[in-house]
Amino acid sequence: MAVPFTNHLACRWHRFAPALGASSLGQSRRLLHSLSRPLANSQGADKQQFDGEVAALYQKISVSHYHPDGPWNKMVEVTKMAVAPNITNGAGGRKVRILDLATGSGEPANLIARELPEAQMFATDVSQDMVEKAKVLMQDLKTIEYRILDMQDLSSLVPVAKAAAEEHFDVVTCCYGYMFPEDKLKSLRETWRVLKPGGTLVTTYWVEMPMMKMVKQVMGDVLRASGMSQEEIDSQPPPPMNPMALSEPGLFKRMLEDVGFEASTITLQESSYPLNFTADNKTQAGIGTMMIKAKLDELVQSGKLSNAHEVANESFFRRAPNWMEKGTGGELIIEGMRFCLAVAKKPA
Numbered sequence: 023m024a025v026p027f028t029n030h031l032a033c034r035w036h037r038f039a040p041a042l043g044a045s046s047l048g049q050s051r052r053l054l055h056s057l058s059r060p061l062a063n064s065q066g067a068d069k070q071q072f073d074g075e076v077a078a079l080y081q082k083i084s085v086s087h088y089h090p091d092g093p094w095n096k097m098v099e100v101t102k103m104a105v106a107p108n109i110t111n112g113a114g115g116r117k118v119r120i121l122d123l124a125t126g127s128g129e130p131a132n133l134i135a136r137e138l139p140e141a142q143m144f145a146t147d148v149s150q151d152m153v154e155k156a157k158v159l160m161q162d163l164k165t166i167e168y169r170i171l172d173m174q175d176l177s178s179l180v181p182v183a184k185a186a187a188e189e190h191f192d193v194v195t196c197c198y199g200y201m202f203p204e205d206k207l208k209s210l211r212e213t214w215r216v217l218k219p220g221g222t223l224v225t226t227y228w229v230e231m232p233m234m235k236m237v238k239q240v241m242g243d244v245l246r247a248s249g250m251s252q253e254e255i256d257s258q259p260p261p262p263m264n265p266m267a268l269s270e271p272g273l274f275k276r277m278l279e280d281v282g283f284e285a286s287t288i289t290l291q292e293s294s295y296p297l298n299f300t301a302d303n304k305t306q307a308g309i310g311t312m313m314i315k316a317k318l319d320e321l322v323q324s325g326k327l328s329n330a331h332e333v334a335n336e337s338f339f340r341r342a343p344n345w346m347e348k349g350t351g352g353e354l355i356i357e358g359m360r361f362c363l364a365v366a367k368k369p370a
């Protein structure tokens with residue numbers, strides 16, 4: 023049973039993605055255009071940003087995604103429905119092939135592989151540390167292949183030239199992944215390319231993240247402590263690891279259409295669930311500052327703020343009561359995390 027600290031609902035904060043805050047169609051189209059090419063100042067997460075300590079922390083917070091209203095169970099159900107005819111009919115003698123991109127510590131690849139033992143599952147991620155965690159999660163499963171790869175280039179799975187029909191995938195899944203590559207449209211184009219005709223994309227992205235608004239306040243406290251003026255703080259770009267990068271209404275659907283998915287095949291379904299930061303103080307602060315870790319490291323290394331991590335931790339715990347509830351076991355819980363489940367089909 024969660025006990026509210028205080029009423030945090032009155033807090034109003036803008037989205038943590040000012041660069042993606044365009045509201046008119048024209049603005050959004052320009053934004054879509056800008057997403058289609060790599061940006062000089064990189065709007066993608068650095069490849070190493072999910073390695074090491076972040077991989078371990080992410081695995082702890084991601085347990086929340088098993089929530090009945092969370093993404094993983096929904097993705098399993100949609101995937102089962104998408105492959106049902108082929109599993110039943112033996113897919114013309116070939117195994118059903120499922121590709122999980124940005125698998126992180128192994129979901130939803132793990133749940134799907136257990137539900138569909140007849141299928142061949144590929145669990146892939148750009149982070150070696152994440153893939154190692156996925157291997158542990160699925161160590162008892164024999165139907166998984168693992169690959170460390172960047173989803174912007176899937177040529178190691180399906181060659182660009184002369185790919186055999188059987189190398190393509192019946193389903194591509196990707197939970198909370200397309201927000202992170204530098205070139206998000208290129209990643210979607212690669213997904214389209216490796217899907218077989220009639221294949222299905224099952225993916226999720228964040229729509230609302232109160233957690234990011236809190237992180238923005240924590241980052242503001244840190245930058246203030248480093249000597250930055252409020253004006254400079256307000257003009258800071260979102261962090262490169264920005265889970266809200268696809269939250270602009272309508273943006274992801276237009277991206278899907280842009281790479282070839284027909285509007286009539288696209289379904290979008292929103293849902294929300296709580297994230298549990300555990301009851302351990304170190305883990306709580308680690309998760310709370312995970313997305314700004316690279317920036318904190320930079321402030322320490324540059325000598326601008328040698329105690330950046332301590333300032334961030336202090337700010338996190340001071341601000342937590344405004345944003346989070348406390349469970350009876352001491353766990354910190356944040357409500358109102360809203361995501362979108364997007365499903366799209368390539369024409370047969």
Ligand SMILES: C[S@@+](CC[C@H](N)C(=O)[O-])C[C@H]1O[C@@H](n2cnc3c(N)ncnc32)[C@H](O)[C@@H]1O
Pocket residue numbers: 067072084087123124125126127128129130146147148149152171172173174196197198199202203204
């Ligand atoms: C938020 S986690 C999602 C993990 C998992 N699917 C889940 O639902 O918990 C995002 C993952 O995307 C991966 N990632 C980031 N950029 C990537 C890229 N360019 N190609 C492949 N994976 C990438 C990260 O390493 C990380 O494991």
